Amino acid sequence: MAPDDVHPVxxxxxxxxxxxxxxxxxxxxDELEQLEEIKYYRSFEAGxxxxxxxxxxxxxxxxVSGIATLTQTMEDGRTQMVGLLLPSDFVGRPGRECAAYNVTATTxxxxxxxxxxxxxxMMGRTPHIAQRLLEMTLDELxxxxxxxxxxxxxxxxxxxxSLLSIIARRDAAVQMRAAHGRMTFDLPLTREAMADYLGLTLETVSRQMSALKRDGVIELEGKRHVTVPDMDRLMEEAGDDSDGGFLV
Structure with missing residues (x-):
């Protein structure tokens, strides 16, 4: 690890x-004090x-802040995005020496x-950490x-x-706000990254974002600042119920 990767905060x-x-x-x-002894901060630039x-x-x-992507490179050289890492998400696996995916800073x-x-x-002697990591692993599944x-x-x-609703709900959870009514957040992904993640073309993503804006489902300020006037309506557009479950 290069010295300038370590964040001075x-x-x-x-x-x-x-x-x-x-x-x-x-x-x-007392457990937090033990974590203080083994932690350090590291920062990465977008890309x-x-x-x-x-x-x-x-x-x-x-x-802690920012967004990262998980990608996997296939044998023919193509790269597929397989996940997003948002604030509070955990990176790495205890008991596994090597990384399973490429992790890249999006912002x-x-x-x-x-x-x-x-x-x-510390996991072996601190049930609170092991229990929380299990919960997070099940949430990831x-x-x-x-x-x-x-x-x-x-x-x-x-x-x-669906992608907009997931990001909105996660942003609300980190900010400890209810994911209802009018919500505002910054979209962490470019149109190209959204297309890659969702298996769509760039043109389709741009067209659908414009359609959602035209229909009043979202409001856009620039390309990244998103306002959702009514979260319930966005969830309906996603085919989800109010808790994010899939409607069948």
Whole structure:
């Protein structure tokens, strides 16, 4: 790790903006003190690779701010986006030496990193961390199943609406706000990245975003600042219920 990758900020766990959702969410004060001893911050610029698939990882981390993508390169050289890492998401796997996917910063990214071996040791004696990591892993599995359903059954318009609703709900959760009514957030992905992630063409993404704007489902300021006048209507456009479940 290059020295200039280490972020100079000194943020205590109790003051962390993702504290209520991160892997340390259930930790008591003495456990947080132990985490303080093995953590460091690392920052990446937009477009910078955090880790390549197959590379050895000597750390695990939580995303504090910014967005990263998970991608996999196929044998013929094509790259497929397989996931997004949003604030509070966990990067790396205890007990696994190498990265399973390429991790790339989509925006400027800051991560709270833990040295892997001390973190693994702490998991063994700290049930709160192991329990929270299990919860997050199960949530990740649910999200993966949701995306399988989305990519297999939804229309292009529903796919775009679904992605917007997921980002809106996650932004609300990090900000500890209710995901209802009028919501405003910054879209972390370019149109090209959205197309890649959803298996659509760039032209289709642009056309559907314009259609959602024209129909009053969303409001756009520039290309990234999104306002949702009525979250329930966006969920309906996505084919989801008010909790994000798929309507059948």
């Amino acid at each position: 000194s943020l205590r766990c109790g003051d962390c903006p993702i504290r209520h959702r991160a892997v340390c969410a259930r930790c008591e004060s 910078q690779t955090v880790v390549w698939s197959g590379d050895k990882m000597d750390f695990v981390a939580s995303v 400027d990214l800051m991560m709270c990193c833990f040295r892997k071996k001390p973190f693994e040791d 649910d999200a993966a199943r949701e995306w399988m359903l989305l990519l297999g059954r939804k229309t292009a318009r529903e796919k775009i609406a």
